[in-house]
Amino acid sequence: MKTNNPQQSDQDRTDYIISQFLPPNFRTMQDISDELGISKQRVHQILKSNNIKANDGGKKLKIKLSKAQKKINNKQKRQRSILRQYGCTEKEALMINGGKPLNTVGTPAYKYKCYCHNLNKKDIDCNLSFPEWYSVWQKSGKYGQMKPGRGGYSLVRKDTSAPASVGNVEVMESHKVRRHG
Numbered sequence: 001m002k003t004n005n006p007q008q009s010d011q012d013r014t015d016y017i018i019s020q021f022l023p024p025n026f027r028t029m030q031d032i033s034d035e036l037g038i039s040k041q042r043v044h045q046i047l048k049s050n051n052i053k054a055n056d057g058g059k060k061l062k063i064k065l066s067k068a069q070k071k072i073n074n075k076q077k078r079q080r081s082i083l084r085q086y087g088c089t090e091k092e093a094l095m096i097n098g099g100k101p102l103n104t105v106g107t108p109a110y111k112y113k114c115y116c117h118n119l120n121k122k123d124i125d126c127n128l129s130f131p132e133w134y135s136v137w138q139k140s141g142k143y144g145q146m147k148p149g150r151g152g153y154s155l156v157r158k159d160t161s162a163p164a165s166v167g168n169v170e171v172m173e174s175h176k177v178r179r180h181g
Contacts, residue, residue, distance in 0.1 A: 018047050026062035086112070087129025091132070092127065096134050108134055115155060117166075125163035132166050140171035150175045 013036070020027040021043075029047070033040040041124070044054070055061065080092045086109065087132075093102055093109055102109040112133050116126035128136070133155070137143040142153040152174040162168050 017043055018050060020053065020055040021047060021052065023057065023061065023065070026058060034111065072146065088131050091137045093130055096131060108137075108143075119164055121155055124157075127163045127165040135168055136166070137171065142171050148174045 017032055017036070019025065021029065022053050024176050033043045033128040036043075036173075046140045047057075048052075055064075055087060079090060081097075081128050082088075082102070086093045088096075090102075097104075097109045100107050100109075101112075104110060109130060112130045115133065116128075117124045134143075136155060137146065140153070145151070145153045148154065153171050154174045154177050155169050156172050156177050157164050158170055
């Protein structure tokens with residue numbers, strides 16, 4: 001857009017400056033002033049007279065929106081990761097976990113991850129979600145006694161040739177568990 005066009009009105013120039021400064025263009029006041037052959041201060045004055053602040057557009061807003069989008073993307077990525085690892089939403093996992101961070105040692109989420117990890121080390125699939133795993137323990141009434149050896153209880157597969165799944169696991173006294181390599 002050229003400013004030396006006699007047909008161009010001040011309103012057209014003002015509209016153009018505003019359109020270039022605000023989304024989706026996000027141009028800086030300096031870029032606009034260089035293009036139009038006017039001072040950066042004049043661009044600022046035009047924007048200000050239209051109740052547009054420096055933070056409403058240009059590079060600052062673009063950076064602000066970019067940071068906000070990154071936060072959203074990171075949150076969505078975290079949600080997908082939790083869904084993949086725990087088989088439930090973060091909200092559901094935190095509720096089961098008593099509101100504690102999911103990687104806190106000794107919490108249900110931590111014990112669930114250890115259970116799945118130990119199965120995977122033996123090339124056994126864990127087809128139990130965290131809520132399913134926790135439900136099996138809660139229904140048994142033995143969650144507080146989960147530990148290896150005498151006096152403790154373990155979650156075992158009924159059919160050792162099949163993956164750990166809701167219909168194929170039970171809570172059993174640990175000393176009665178036949179260990180499989």
